[in-house]
Amino acid sequence: MKIGQKIKLLMADITTLKVDAIVNAANSSLLGGGGVDGAIHKAAGPELLGECRQIGGCPVGEARITRGYRLPARFVIHTVGPVWRGGSEGEDQLLARCYQSCFALAEKYEIKSIAFPAISTGAYGFPIERACRIAIWEMRRNLEDKNAGDIIAVCFNHRTFKCYQEALQEF
Numbered sequence: 727m728k729i730g731q732k733i734k735l736l737m738a739d740i741t742t743l744k745v746d747a748i749v750n751a752a753n754s755s756l757l758g759g760g761g762v763d764g765a766i767h768k769a770a771g772p773e774l775l776g777e778c779r780q781i782g783g784c785p786v787g788e789a790r791i792t793r794g795y796r797l798p799a800r801f802v803i804h805t806v807g808p809v810w811r812g813g814s815e816g817e818d819q820l821l822a823r824c825y826q827s828c829f830a831l832a833e834k835y836e837i838k839s840i841a842f843p844a845i846s847t848g849a850y851g852f853p854i855e856r857a858c859r860i861a862i863w864e865m866r867r868n869l870e871d872k873n874a875g876d877i878i879a880v881c882f883n884h885r886t887f888k889c890y891q892e893a894l895q896e897f
């Protein structure tokens with residue numbers, strides 16, 4: 727298996743993608759916010775917030791799954807990335823765990839195509855190069871371990887795209 731073939735980089739608004747699941751970079755309340763979280767809730771409609779309310783929150787590094795409602799994606803996997811605090815408070819491991827938690831749910835729900843935003847790299851301030859390297863590492867590891875479906879790394883700006891490209895070349 728050629729691993730690189732299954733990780734796609736895409737400049738897009740994640741809410742427009744018709745995949746089995748899109749990942750939301752949420753906060754631990756799961757009750758919405760700005761950035762990609764705000765965009766996903768806006769596009770999915772109020773039913774999403776209703777389901778999130780019932781879940782009752784999610785710790786950093788873990789993930790929870792809901793339906794996609796008005797989104798083209800069937801499911802939303804909500805994960806909570808770490809806030810960047812300089813790098814010595816386990817941020818790398820917590821970010822890696824976000825990807826692992828999402829992949830565990832993807833396997834359980836037989837999700838064959840999954841799209842990720844660059845978790846923690848917006849409001850949570852995680853350095854983008856470092857975050858992209860962790861993301862690609864975990865994506866590749868998942869493909870090696872589980873021979874899972876397609877993985878899309880969604881880039882909302884050119885800088886993110888460039889960082890993902892570099893990370894893909896590196897590994």
Ligand code: AR6
Pocket residue numbers: 738739740741751752753758759760761762763764765807843844845846847848849850851852880881882883886
């Ligand atoms: N499609 C794809 N990527 C996007 C979109 C979109 N529509 N919008 C933003 N991004 P952020 P975080 C990218 O701040 O850093 C929220 O308020 C963005 O360019 O959304 O994990 C939550 O409620 C960046 O690369 O998430 C939390 O409180 C990436 O998504 C907090 O922000 C992540 O940026 C989470 O912060």
